[in-house]
Amino acid sequence: MKQEQMERLNKLQEQMWKIKPEPLPNKRYVKKWWKQVFNNAPDGKFKWDDVEAGDWTPWCCGDKDCPIQWHQTAQAINYGRDDEGEYIEIMTVDQDGNWEFDNEFREDYLDNPDLAYYISQEATSYNHFKALADYWIDCACTHKDPLKSSFDSPEEHDKNPNKDWVDFCLDGAEQDIRYLKMSGRQNIWQKTIRTLRWWYRKYFDYPVIWRIKRWMH
Ligand SMILES: [Zn+2]
DSSP states (O other): OOHHHHHHHHHHHHHHHHOOOOOOOOHHHHHHHHHHHTTTOOSSSEEEOOSSOOOOEEEEOOOTTOSSOEEEEEEEEEEEEETTEEEEEEEEEETTOOEEEEEEEEGGGTTOHHHHHIIIIITTSHHHHHHHHHHHHHHHHHTOOTTOOSSSOHHHHHHSTTSOHHHHHHHHHHHHHHHHHHHHHHHHHHHHHHHHHHHHIIIIIHHHHHHHHHHHO
């Protein structure tokens, strides 16, 4: 790795350490979040099963005997309401197509610490982009692409002077860190928009409707 690439890598890692996930939400926020998720759900019993999993998220097993080290899984999220109430069910699938039950959250147990973690780190895509950035930094250091996430192999990249493998990986990490920053900020924007909308409704929307109604009579 060239000196300037080393410096760029250090800077990217420094940036990444600074980005923190959303703090774990309090009870009130969890309740609100849950209500919003089920806001447009049908009345009564229903069962919505995700037909397809989302994007692949890489993870490192760290297993001494594992020659690949990196694996990837994707999530599918099922929503529903049964006799016991509303639920969210998380399923994961690996690259071989093996589906596994991951977790289930229920409206009668919103204090579930796993749910708070899910809201702050998984629902915001924080974990996803962090894992991707970690992966590309590892690829830059090891000169490998165990998940074959690039169309070309590292060797193929190096044959072309404009497509240096390390630069390619650092570009990938930089892009994911950009998304990582957005995943943290997203909630702040959502909160702001919600507050603005509330004030608008309270002081503008309703009086206008009321005035029009009066005018029509
Ligand atoms: Zn492994």
